[in-house]
Amino acid sequence: MFDFAVVGSGAGGSSIASLLSKKGYRVALFEKDTNLGGCSSSFKHKGYWYNTGATTLAGYEDGHVVKEVFDEIGLDPNLKESELSMEVIHKGKITKRYRELSKFVRELQKNYPSQKHEQFWNLVYRINQEFYQLKGYYYSNKNIIAKLFSLFSFLPFVIKFRKYLFISGEDFIKRCYGEVEQEYKEFLEAQVLIVAQAKLKEISFFTAAVALAYTFNKNHHVAGGFKKLFEDLTKNVESVFKNTQVLNIDKIGNYFELETAQEKFYAKKVILNSTVYQSDQLFSKKRYKEEFERYKKLDNHQGTFVVYITLKTDKKFDYHYQIIKEKCFTHAISNSVFISFSDDFKDGYVSITASTHTNYRIWYDQYQSKKEKLQGEIAQEIIQTFKLSKDEVVDLFSATPLTFKRYINREQVGGNPITMKNFLVKLPANDTHIEGLYQVGDTTFAAQGWPGVMMGVKNLARLLDV
Template identity: 25%
Template sequence: MRYDVLLVGSGFGSLTAAALLAKRGLKVCVLEQAKYPGGCASSFKRKGYWFETGATTLVGLDEDMPLRYLLDATGITVPVQQLEPSMQVHLAGGEVLTRYKSLERWIAEAERVFGKHNQRPFWEHCYKVSQAVWRTSLQQRSFPFSNLKDLLLSAAHVRPAQLRLLRGAFRTMQDVLLQYDLHTNQVFVDFVNEQLLITAQNHLEEVNELFGATALCYTLYSNYYVPGGLINLVKPVVDYITRKGGDIKYGQQVQRISRMEGGYQVSTGKGSFESRFVISGVPLNNTLELFEEAATRRRLKRHILPSAHLNGAFTMGLVLQGQKPPAVLHHQVHVPGGLPVIGSKSIFISFSHPEDRLRAPAGELVASISTHVQHPQQNHIQDKAVIEEAIVDALAQQGLIQREHIKLQQSATPGAWIFWTGRAYGAVGGYPQFRHIKPWQMKDARLDHQGAYLCGDTVYPGQGIVGVCLSGIIAVEKLLQDHF
């Protein structure tokens, strides 16, 4: 069967694009190598419990945010429970701070922990930048530019507030801390670095102000829990696509994308499919290997980041029986001296909601744990047990878990991510932000300037469910702009 658009992978960027295209009446087909949709924004079932595959937090439903745009455009509804507060951070010195949604409450909390010196102007500034960034993200859907029409359309949508953001592309978060004389407050610097790592995949000397301020402020927007796990964020989108006449085909690992007369041929281990257009929702490193055309490969190569610049993840899943449910579901725990073998300096743990009977029965909780592994291609983990023990010990010291309540324990290295998702090197979290790569230098949605496009966490704007959702919106915008 010939389709209008074939989409490679069912990550949330691909699903966003597929839903918006299906709404326009195009015949779409999503090819997914796994048996579950959603990629890194999904859940998997093991021994009767639902664990999160990768992402565990959900933002983006507020006004001017991409996920809100998707749901409003399609009428899709997602079952969510708002979390307040969304997170607590356990610092290396033993202090625990709560990331409140209210800016005033958060500033008071930051002043309590880090001291009053310039916390208020710093956070007010970051929040103002983040609001402007979110507004601009949907106003400028032709960004980054890769042809003259992009530039003209972007110019037509320019607002004075957008021009004021330009300076932030040339400043790092380190510059912002210097501006507010916070760079010598080491406890605060460590806090900022570890918060940036889970949102921008890099530290303050590399992350520009636009991404950094937005990343640091994500807890100041509505955060949500999805009963049953993030698979239930994905399922309503999949259902919408199929109701609109689209197809989702599982167990279809794409091996090659070839140009043909009038479109593309996409080959998998089980056969081949034809379409007028194609959208890759897998990372740039994987996408490069799929295209045969030399010009497309050359165009992509200059945007590719090697494993040395990427992060993998060491993940754990716990089932806790008889443990008192935590008041806050998401926690970041700083680890003095770092974890053994991998050196990571923080751990992120997310608990299932105590009333969520879809993920675990009454009296039990599921905990999803992750920590960074730098240069995943090089850092092969031979002994998982020593890392597992250090993580459990760190979480137990903070009172987040008790060993005697652990009913089930499992862990996975970046090698497992290669097996689960097929992502090159087992890299997760997307391409990190780097100061030498300005937003307009990031890879845009066009692959070959003919009919192939790209979305996901390795192209603009980058990480997180909300980021890949925006990338899917932009891919659709450019496809329609080019051909309709």
């Protein structure tokens, strides 16, 4: 019998499995797919490697939670730091999102001139720095008493950021800038959507500030891709079961039974790294299904559409770009596409991962025609923007939310947006009402992205008292 069974090997699942293993617990890690990492995994197609989605590791630096977790695990990842987080291409303008604040503000002044930039972006930068320096809070939803005590731990947080928690990002920006030029508003919306997965009118200015400041944290590229990172991250886990989908979980007395197609496994405690919107599918008993069904109302049905390309070219590229169009892509809910080039330019080959936001319910009918249409639009945008010839494209295909469902068992991609309607008290915690059952990942506390998920890992470790 295992001490812990972790279902799902995304950033949260792999990290907590490794952390618990480091502390001497017997851990089993289950992954439905061939590759570890979930939305952050790597995969091979026609002999070429691609990053599934996430292609940067943000927040790996002293004083930040990502490095704290990795240090506790004993992981020293092979990373390449980048001063330039990405280049934003918008209506013929190129804005370089430098990590250094003053350099970035100069870029903004060049493309979206305003006397308010320095004041506004200094505030964004300060909020982000102060947020990551704040420690001591935790979040529990095991029962009403545990929840109230944990919420009390956020009092210093609420006092410090109270001016920014109860006003929308859109309203605060209007207050700061006055009339906001449409092009600059489009720029801000596109930056926020990458991180917060929501629009400025839906989130508090605090959330908007942390999202806008994401590029001021250290951003790294993983040498060898995320496949190598997850292999290193989980190498001290006793039992890693790939290609092993957990079909049903049942509690028998003081332990859990996990049923797979191959065999049954037993563990004292279970940690789910699945989305809270679909975790009910892992249970057959009504009590356990109801634990997660109550979170379905938080599902914004947001998914991702990703185009994958391999090029044979001698052209040189930066790592990350964002293209902002005037109108939304067809069958998407965003007018921008985030483009990442691989970090290894071997023998003239380079892979591209290009993603945009969509609603996963769009893909329930006319699937193939919709897929071809959106793939064609994004591919054409990339080819035109980077002046590529068709001969340079050696592989081109795409993935819809249903593709993600097939391989990593999730349609909703991007996490649980921290909007004004579901801020904190309505968030799923890392514990549950069921004794011995826990959860981690981008749909639970604290948020999406590596920093948000690692905050959840730290919170879960505290709740487990390890």
